[in-house]
Structures are given as C-alpha cells and as structure tokens.
Amino acid sequence: MSDVVDAIIDQWAKERPDVVEDLWPVELFARIQRLARVIDKSARATAAAHGVEHGEFDVLTTLQRSGPPYALTAGAFLKASMVTSGAITNRIDRMEAKGLVERVREGGDRRTVKIRLTEHGHEVTRAAFADHLANYAQLLVGVDRDLVGRTAGGLRQMLENLGDTPVT
Numbered sequence: 093m094s095d096v097v098d099a100i101i102d103q104w105a106k107e108r109p110d111v112v113e114d115l116w117p118v119e120l121f122a123r124i125q126r127l128a129r130v131i132d133k134s135a136r137a138t139a140a141a142h143g144v145e146h147g148e149f150d151v152l153t154t155l156q157r158s159g160p161p162y163a164l165t166a167g168a169f170l171k172a173s174m175v176t177s178g179a180i181t182n183r184i185d186r187m188e189a190k191g192l193v194e195r196v197r198e199g200g201d202r203r204t205v206k207i208r209l210t211e212h213g214h215e216v217t218r219a220a221f222a223d224h225l226a227n228y229a230q231l232l233v234g235v236d237r238d239l240v241g242r243t244a245g246g247l248r249q250m251l252e253n254l255g256d257t258p259v260t
Contacts (some may be wrong), residue, residue: 191210
C-alpha cells in the first residue's frame with residue numbers, strides 16, 4: 093500500500109539521499125496534516141448544514157458540555173474551548189445575532205459577563221452534534237477500532253510530551 097506521503101518521501105529520497113534517515117518524522121506529521129485538512133473540511137460542511145460556522149459550533153459545544161447553567165465567563169470559555177481570544181468577540185456577536193447565545197450579567201458585579209446558550213442554541217447544538225458524531229464515524233468506516241484506539245493513545249502521548257494537557 094502507498095499514499096501521497098509515501099510519494100513525497102520517495103521524491104525527497106531521490107532529490108536528497110543525504111536526508112533519507114531524517115525523513116522519519118515526515119511519515120507521521122505529513123499524514124497528520126493531510127488528515128487534519130480532510131477532517132476540517134468535513135466538519136465545516138457538517139456545521140454549515142446546521143447554519144453555523146465551524147468556530148461557532150465549537151462555541152456551542154463548549155457551552156453545552158459545561159453543563160447547567162450552560163454559561164461561562166469569557167476567561168473560563170477560552171480555557172475550555174479551542175478558540176483564540178482574538179476570534180471570540182466577533183464570533184459571539186454573530187452568534188448572539190442568530191439567537192444561539194446571549195450575554196448575561198449575574199450578581200452584583202456588572203463587570204462579569206457570561207456567555208450563555210439560548211434554547212435555540214441548545215436545539216442547534218443537539219442536532220449538529222449528532223451529525224458531527226455521525227460524520228466522524230463515517231470518516232472512520234473501514235478502519236479497525238483497535239487501530240483507532242492505539243493511534244489515539246499514541247497521539248495522546250505525543251501531545252502530553254509537548255505539554256498539551258488539560259487546563260484546570
């Protein structure tokens with residue numbers, strides 16, 4: 093069996109035989125990069141089918157998985173999500189206009205603003221997340237579940253080694 097990455101490595105081996113022994117990380121990282129593009133394209137299409145952008149879907153699912161009252165401060169949200177701080181304000185503005193989230197002030201401190209999932213946001217999240225999981229399962233059709241588990245374990249170890257650990 094051979095894929096595009098094998099072809100790339102073969103090309104480098106011919107062009108630069110002096111680096112053949114140094115190409116081993118390319119076998120993994122090039123495949124991760126290519127796989128990430130495939131997954132991203134598919135996930136974006138799934139989110140779009142529900143009228144949301146992929147980044148908005150991340151906001152919705154972050155709020156949903158946070159549990160009742162489905163509201164987080166901006167700081168807590170940034171720690172729990174996969175969104176950068178620069179992107180969040182405009183994204184929340186757009187989502188608020190769509191009726192997916194609302195900004196709420198709780199208690200006596202008017203400076204503390206939480207982003208809260210609306211009922212419409214819950215509905216969209218439930219439907220979009222179900223399709224998201226089905227999409228992921230479809231992407232793995234024909235791949236042995238034990239292989240998926242071993243691969244996930246290996247990637248977890250790599251991420252931990254690189255310092256990617258949960259923020260508590």
